[in-house]
Amino acid sequence: MDQSVLELQSLTLNRGRRRILSDTDLVIGGGERVVIRGDNGSGKTSFFRAILGLLPVESGVISLFGHTVGSSAWKTHRSSAAWVPQEGVLHRFPIAAREAVEVGLAGRSLSRREIKQRVEDALESAGAAHLAGRCFHRLSGGERQRVSIARCLAQGAELLLLDEPATALDAESRRRLVDLTESLSDQGKTLIVATHDDGLFSPGRWRECRLEGGRLC
Secondary structure: OOEEEEEEEEEEEEEEOEEEEEEEEEEEEOEEEEEEOOOOOOOOOHHHHEEEEEEEEEEEEEEOOOOEEHHHHHHHHHHHHHEEOOOOOOOOOOHHHHHHHHHHHHOOOOOOHEEEEEEEHHHHHHOHHHHOOHHHHOHHHHHHHHHHHHHHHOOOOOOEEEOOOOOOOOOHHHHHHHHHHHHHHHHOOOOEEOOOOOOOOOOOOOOEEEOOEEEOO
16 A cells, blocks of 8 residues: 555544544555445535545544644645535536636646646546536536546646545446546546445445444444
């Protein structure tokens, strides 16, 4: 296993009054592909939000790339992790796919030439270069997933969190999604996918964890 990308140490996480995780330890190394299975409402999205520093932990520590989430050191590296939510708000706005990818570079001190190159490279890596000029909200579910992944790549993320990425995708789009995520993993990216679908992401090719009853095992 490569150097640790994500580490949980005695993590306890609540969502309101509900316990999501209790005294949980976990280590995920660089380049790993991990699928977290759990029923709808089991807390998978809350777990991702905690990893990104968007949900406070009850106790314990979450570390990303060796930095404790919430620390000043983590804040300078937080763009190394990116989230593709189940339903993004961008699809409600009439913007081009390339503009959706540019969102990943918001606030960066980059020239227009640099932004253009990073967006093009990210779209190419995600197999979505042909979608650059298309209206994002008119894309199919599978096409939007690819553009959203390109957004993560454009910002330089090394850890990608995909939340129920196959929702409403047809069989061919699901196959392409799995192929894309495994290809990115082969290139050194770390992938964590949350899904309730037991038929997606082969257990022989993905490390499996189940989130249930406050346990992640």
